[in-house]
Amino acid sequence: MASKRKSRTVSKPAITLSDEDIERLKERLPCRNKQLSLLLSLFGQANLPTYPSIFIYGHSATGKSLVINSVLRTLQLPHAFINCVECQTQRSLCESILNQIAEVEPCSENNFEVFSRCESMNDFVRLLKGVVKEKNQESQTIYIVLDKAERLRNMEGNVLPAFLRLAELSGCSVCVILISQISWEKFRCGTGFLEPLVLHFPDYTKDELLTIVSRDCPSDYPVEFYRSYANLLMSVFYMACRDLNEIRHLAQLNFPKYIEPINKSEATTQDIHKLWRNIEPHLKKALQTVYLREITSAQWEEYQQTGDSSQPVMLSSRAFVELPFYSKFLLIASYLASYNPVKSDRRFFSKHHGKVQKSKVARKKETSHQLLGPKPFPLDRLMAIFYSIVDARVAPTANVFSQISSLITLRLLSCVGHDDQLDTPKYKCTVSLDFIRGISRTVNFEIVRYLYDFAV
Structure with missing residues (x-):
């Protein structure tokens, strides 16, 4: 039985926006004029049917839901x-959709009752027709927006096709909007699909990111000054992070440190170089916390105010991360493959490598591989080093290879290349020397003895 429902109401007709209203809407949603114009043309006429299903995709923080x-x-x-x-x-x-359309909110007053129990898609279609008739909305299009729509692929096989054909199945004027971070091609997992109207939200360019971040300028400072600060911030973070929410968070978090010389009357808003020298070391340390959120904003501000040159304790918490036994050796092998030249593998990992002919004088002329950064390596080299350093005999099972994917998910490894690459995949180790030394100590492995830069 359905719970208590509100009295029958007639919904207000949708309004028609004037040119001034559209301009204000574009001002509130910058750098999305093309997508906004298309959506307004689809949604503008309330009494006319629109496209039955729309699929919107793009990376995170590209303005889709907003x-x-x-x-x-x-x-x-x-x-x-x-x-x-x-x-x-x-x-x-289905019950959440019906609650919002019927304007029923489960709360303590109604004992958290829903509009009606809905066990299947057949029940949902039947109840939706009843809600539309009860609300007297037959002549007006109802929009159902499903954010994070990739989760629908994990439900029953008839859920996604039913939503795409909901207007056809219910006989009502319904438009289902699917919002996802993956492309439509990855949704094709069966038959019965109605092709939706696909709309792509591309990533913001660097200039667009600067435009949006500059809108967060405090009222005490000019917009151009904050834009120049955002430009300096982007010079540090743009290669590692292009997420709008992350960059806005970093800009607001580090701005007090940027204007610290101004508050101390040691510089003005025109002394860009002096302000940059003051904040540059702090931005480089903040680069290690991108996406990780190992410390809160209040803890980071407290750390900046103390002026301590050492890193906060929680920034090094990844050095104590708990990994499976073989995952630790895989990570150690990946670090050795990233920072050792290929020509040294026989020396370190082969029992009969022969005599080393290299002199110490020639060795000093080489640039440290630790300074050059990690180099990509193929999978077969990783596994060869892994089987050389692990003590026990390990069979090459799917369990071992699945741990490589787990290390990539944890961002301890990064996959180099594209999905359409025909060659074997290549990887890079993304952890620091201190981190890998901490991991090595947990398995009693002296990694320094196997590093080319430290070996005698």
């Missing part, structure tokens, strides 16, 4: 906005 939500709210269109991460089952997903 643009859709802003357009639907500005036009006052009836809609349900669902984050699929919060709905683990088909039942919870």
